[in-house]
Amino acid sequence: MSAWLPISEIARLVQTGELKAVDLVEQALATISEKQDYNAIIVTLEARARERAMAIDAQPTGRLAGVPFIAKDNFLVFGADTTAASNILRGFEAPYQATAIERLEAEGAICVAKANLDAFAHGSSTENSDFMTTKNPYDTSRVPGGSSGGSAAAVMLDMAPFALGTDTGGSIRLPASYCGAVGYKPTYGLVSRSGVVAMASSTDVIGPITKTVADAALVLDVMSGRDDLDGTTIDADPAGYAELEKSLAGKKVGVIKEYMAEGVAPEVKAQIEAAIATIKAAGAAVVEVSLPSLPSALAVYYIICPAEVSSNLSRYDGQRFGHSYADATSLEESYKKSRSTGFGKEAKRRIMIGTYVLSSGYYDAYYKKAQTVRTKLINEFNEALQSVDFLLGPTAPDIAFKIGENIDDPLKMYLTDILTVAANLVGVPSISIPAGTAHDMPVGLQIMAAQRHDRQLLGFAKEVEGLLV
Amino acid sequence: MLKPEVRDQYTTTIGIECHVQLKTQTKLFSAVGNDAREAPANTLVSHIDFGMPGALPVLNQEALRLAVKAAFALGTEPERFSKFDRKHYFYPDLPKGYQISQYDEPIIGKGSLQITIDGEVRTIGITRAHMEEDAGKSTHPAGKDYSLVDLNRAGTPLLEIVSEPDMHSAAEAKAYARELYLRMRYADVSDANLYYGNMRFDVNVSVSKTSQLGTRSETKNLNSFRSVEKAIEYEVNRQIERLEKGEAIVQETRGWDDAKQRTFSQRSKENADDYRYMPDPDIPPVVLSEDYIAEIKAGMPVMPDVWRQRLSSLGLDTAQTETLIDAHVDFADEHYLELLEAVIDEGPLAKQLATWLVNVDVPFVREQSGERQPIERLTLYRAVAALVSANKLSSTNAKALIIDLLGAASLPANIEAFATDKGYIQESDEGAIAAIVSQVIADNPKAAEDVKAGEMKAIGFLTGQVMKLSQGKANPALAGQLIRQQLGV
Numbered sequence: 023m024s025a026w027l028p029i030s031e032i033a034r035l036v037q038t039g040e041l042k043a044v045d046l047v048e049q050a051l052a053t054i055s056e057k058q059d060y061n062a063i064i065v066t067l068e069a070r071a072r073e074r075a076m077a078i079d080a081q082p083t084g085r086l087a088g089v090p091f092i093a094k095d096n097f098l099v100f101g102a103d104t105t106a107a108s109n110i111l112r113g114f115e116a117p118y119q120a121t122a123i124e125r126l127e128a129e130g131a132i133c134v135a136k137a138n139l140d141a142f143a144h145g146s147s148t149e150n151s152d153f154m155t156t157k158n159p160y161d162t163s164r165v166p167g168g169s170s171g172g173s174a175a176a177v178m179l180d181m182a183p184f185a186l187g188t189d190t191g192g193s194i195r196l197p198a199s200y201c202g203a204v205g206y207k208p209t210y211g212l213v214s215r216s217g218v219v220a221m222a223s224s225t226d227v228i229g230p231i232t233k234t235v236a237d238a239a240l241v242l243d244v245m246s247g248r249d250d251l252d253g254t255t256i257d258a259d260p261a262g263y264a265e266l267e268k269s270l271a272g273k274k275v276g277v278i279k280e281y282m283a284e285g286v287a288p289e290v291k292a293q294i295e296a297a298i299a300t301i302k303a304a305g306a307a308v309v310e311v312s313l314p315s316l317p318s319a320l321a322v323y324y325i326i327c328p329a330e331v332s333s334n335l336s337r338y339d340g341q342r343f344g345h346s347y348a349d350a351t352s353l354e355e356s357y358k359k360s361r362s363t364g365f366g367k368e369a370k371r372r373i374m375i376g377t378y379v380l381s382s383g384y385y386d387a388y389y390k391k392a393q394t395v396r397t398k399l400i401n402e403f404n405e406a407l408q409s410v411d412f413l414l415g416p417t418a419p420d421i422a423f424k425i426g427e428n429i430d431d432p433l434k435m436y437l438t439d440i441l442t443v444a445a446n447l448v449g450v451p452s453i454s455i456p457a458g459t460a461h462d463m464p465v466g467l468q469i470m471a472a473q474r475h476d477r478q479l480l481g482f483a484k485e486v487e488g489l490l491v
Numbered sequence: 492m493l494k495p496e497v498r499d500q501y502t503t504t505i506g507i508e509c510h511v512q513l514k515t516q517t518k519l520f521s522a523v524g525n526d527a528r529e530a531p532a533n534t535l536v537s538h539i540d541f542g543m544p545g546a547l548p549v550l551n552q553e554a555l556r557l558a559v560k561a562a563f564a565l566g567t568e569p570e571r572f573s574k575f576d577r578k579h580y581f582y583p584d585l586p587k588g589y590q591i592s593q594y595d596e597p598i599i600g601k602g603s604l605q606i607t608i609d610g611e612v613r614t615i616g617i618t619r620a621h622m623e624e625d626a627g628k629s630t631h632p633a634g635k636d637y638s639l640v641d642l643n644r645a646g647t648p649l650l651e652i653v654s655e656p657d658m659h660s661a662a663e664a665k666a667y668a669r670e671l672y673l674r675m676r677y678a679d680v681s682d683a684n685l686y687y688g689n690m691r692f693d694v695n696v697s698v699s700k701t702s703q704l705g706t707r708s709e710t711k712n713l714n715s716f717r718s719v720e721k722a723i724e725y726e727v728n729r730q731i732e733r734l735e736k737g738e739a740i741v742q743e744t745r746g747w748d749d750a751k752q753r754t755f756s757q758r759s760k761e762n763a764d765d766y767r768y769m770p771d772p773d774i775p776p777v778v779l780s781e782d783y784i785a786e787i788k789a790g791m792p793v794m795p796d797v798w799r800q801r802l803s804s805l806g807l808d809t810a811q812t813e814t815l816i817d818a819h820v821d822f823a824d825e826h827y828l829e830l831l832e833a834v835i836d837e838g839p840l841a842k843q844l845a846t847w848l849v850n851v852d853v854p855f856v857r858e859q860s861g862e863r864q865p866i867e868r869l870t871l872y873r874a875v876a877a878l879v880s881a882n883k884l885s886s887t888n889a890k891a892l893i894i895d896l897l898g899a900a901s902l903p904a905n906i907e908a909f910a911t912d913k914g915y916i917q918e919s920d921e922g923a924i925a926a927i928v929s930q931v932i933a934d935n936p937k938a939a940e941d942v943k944a945g946e947m948k949a950i951g952f953l954t955g956q957v958m959k960l961s962q963g964k965a966n967p968a969l970a971g972q973l974i975r976q977q978l979g980v
Binding site: 096097098104106111114117118120215216217218219220222223224250251252253254329330332333335336337338339341342343353357377380381382385389 | 541542547549583587765767773774
């Protein structure tokens with residue numbers, strides 16, 4: 023049982039005065055302190071959170087009044103350290119804040135802590151954090167998944183009712199799957215990226231990690247919609263996301279053939295098949311759908327993503343903020359040493375790959391070709407989503423792996439993203455919800471819908487969630 | 492010095508890249524003031540210009556509108572689809588580690604403009620023009636172990652206009668630069684203030700004895716038409732001298748030393764930089780609707796080439812035409828061409844007005860310094876023209892009256908009364924003038940005899956005497972007529 027009431031209920035009780043924001047903040051901080059051995063949290067924002075809680079108790083309004091939450095440490099929260107779990111940003115205090123944080127705070131939510139991640143969100147386990155590895159709440163010898171591993175673990179450890187993550191190739195859904203949480207990746211552009219440390223700008227999205235679909239939908243409802251500070255944002259659904267319609271019976275669901283093929287652990291596959299049978303029994307039509315370009319998705323992703331990463335990380339040059347190599351005697355040396363001592367191994371690997379694929383003479387062979395295949399993938403998804411309402415498969419090919427198991431094999435690590443990257447490349451919404459266990463570890467069911475069909479997807483996922491309890 | 496016969500063996504080829512600062516309130520991608528001229532260092536900087544983590548560029552819609560206007564000013568239309576790209580390099584005045592520019596799909600494609608050299612019209616092709624953000628400003632204090640960076644200019648919207656290598660002399664290049672300047676000013680796309688670097692020219696120059704182009708040098712950051720001309724002249728001579736000595740031309744970037752009037756090597760371009768261009772994923776592609784384009788097109792001001800035709804058809808010569816073409820932007824507050832536009836359909840008046848503007852008004856305004864009261868010029872010139880056509884004002888007095896009125900604090904309610912008070916209204920009473928003429932003939936018998944003997948020049952002298960005696964009020968045409976009459980010629 024969760025230590026927290028549903029988010030809407032918490033806010034209602036704070037509004038009526040039956041719950042006090044200060045007590046909720048203390049509960050969150052106490053849990054964080056009690057469970058610090060899980061390494062889910064990089065920094066707590068005690069003073070800031072307590073101050074906000076008092077202000078909210080004095081005037082308890084807002085749809086998230088008094089609700090504590092945890093932000094992945096790549097969100098800029100005004101006045102708080104923002105490191106992206108990288109040494110190059112150690113000690114960087116945010117001089118402005120993310121639109122997502124701004125909107126949540128405007129409705130009374132309180133950021134109590136910043137969660138661990140793979141540095142700059144590069145990874146699938148949080149092992150690439152320059153600070154520490156987060157432990158899986160189900161089995162501390164295993165990873166929580168990544169890169170939003172700290173956020174997913176924090177929610178499952180009851181540190182707060184919800185946490186924010188970012189999902190560039192699966193970074194919300196994979197840890198949700200590994201930790202047994204609900205992880206929601208909205209349509210690209212539905213939530214502003216302003217004030218969030220960029221990884222790969224064309225696939226980065228911001229979303230909630232929660233214990234229930236209803237909680238995720240409410241948080242999305244508050245954060246979503248066009249933002250003047252992000253030119254890629256789109257309008258939210260006029261009907262919003264908080265009040266979801268029943269949406270299962272009569273819906274047409276496509277099981278992705280390529281997602282149920284070899285490479286997926288049999289125990290995971292069995293759980294997904296069981297979930298599909300349940301969905302079918304509840305009145306949805308289930309068909310098999312093939313997306314022939316899917317096997318190329320991971321390759322495409324690991325060209326486009328490092329290309330954008332290499333570009334986005336250019337600004338960390340040791341000249342204006344963050345880590346700077348103090349003993350440099352020339353500009354050239356300052357650049358080289360600041361970056362080589364500030365970035366971790368994975369960031370350097372991606373900068374190297376990205377720089378290579380964008381280089382003159384290789385651009386056409388790699389970056390351009392990858393974009394061509396990406397367009398093909400988009401067309402296949404669009405076509406499939408014209409004949410079915412939702413696409414479905416596992417979130418990850420296997421359960422959470424052991425800490426250290428993949429750390430020396432980047433290719434194996436990249437393969438954990440194989441089922442999640444397509445949604446990012448295509449820009450469609452995708453959710454991971456718990457669907458049983460394998461070897462006593464959570465298994466995640468992934469459901470995708472067409473772009474801007476977030477409302478429909480959340481409605482469907484909520485009903486499936488009810489069936490799978 | 493090069494011998495002309497050596498020089499003439501070479502063909503010079505010139506292409507020009509021009510950076511024009513777009514006239515927006517705020518920067519290209521951030522809501523921060525754009526006027527860095529007087530601001531203290533690093534005060535016009537937002538988290539976006541500073542390249543903060545998480546900061547995203549958002550395209551300034553006004554900059555886009557101005558770029559669309561520039562397309563029409565460059566004799567073409569904007570591209571319906573264009574996009575922004577990142578150009579990567581490391582430098583302290585480039586906070587993001589990349590410059591946002593437009594690489595392969597710019598807002599403006601092929602265009603052209605005309606220049607006139609020695610009475611001959613030549614068309615210079617425009618290859619493309621694209622929007623991009625400016626970098627900050629680095630200064631390197633002499634003898635210090637540090638450099639200073641001012642990011643006020645970082646993110647300023649620029650339009651880079653790239654010409655075809657269609658120019659073959661320094662004079663053509665200078666004329667092209669001036670024409671670009673005029674078009675940007677006429678279209679109101681840029682203040683194009685050369686002193687503040689609102690418009691900067693990079694000139695690519697090569698020389699060759701054959702039909703194959705020679706190796707080129709690029710001289711950057713020229714900020715006057717004269718330096719464009721001088722730098723090219725210098726480069727042409729330098730390159731020919733090297734080639735004559737059997738030395739090769741190095742492909743390089745050069746600077747211009749205005750004090751020494753020479754170019755100097757800055758850096759070799761033998762190893763072309765790899766900027767790793769990629770589409771900027773933070774900025775959605777720019778897709779323009781036909782309605783949007785049509786609306787901007789409809790609001791375009793008349794361009795200088797059209798004005799040249801109009802002015803020449805009013806009878807102005809090239810020098811007079813160019814005086815007005817320049818005055819329209821040099822003294823933009825006087826709205827000269829708008830004034831002409833208002834009367835362009837009134838043939839004789841338009842012609843008269845154009846002449847007065849060139850001969851009287853522009854020289855007058857050029858002499859002035861400091862603030863002046865705006866004068867209702869249309870009323871002024873209509874009144875003066877009416878007095879002239881009613882024979883009440885000589886052309887000399889008309890000029891004097893115009894200058895008085897331009898300098899007045901406000902326009903008098905009755906301009907004829909004002910002219911009368913000033914003694915400008917001429918005498919056209921035949922009896923009165925005839926009396927003066929009789930007196931002048933009596934006083935100047937020698938001249939009278941000369942006229943009778945057929946020396947018509949003497950009529951001018953006598954007319955002058957009549958004017959003098961009448962204190963300038965006599966109608967000179969009438970005076971001349973009466974002199975002839977009385978002398979029987």
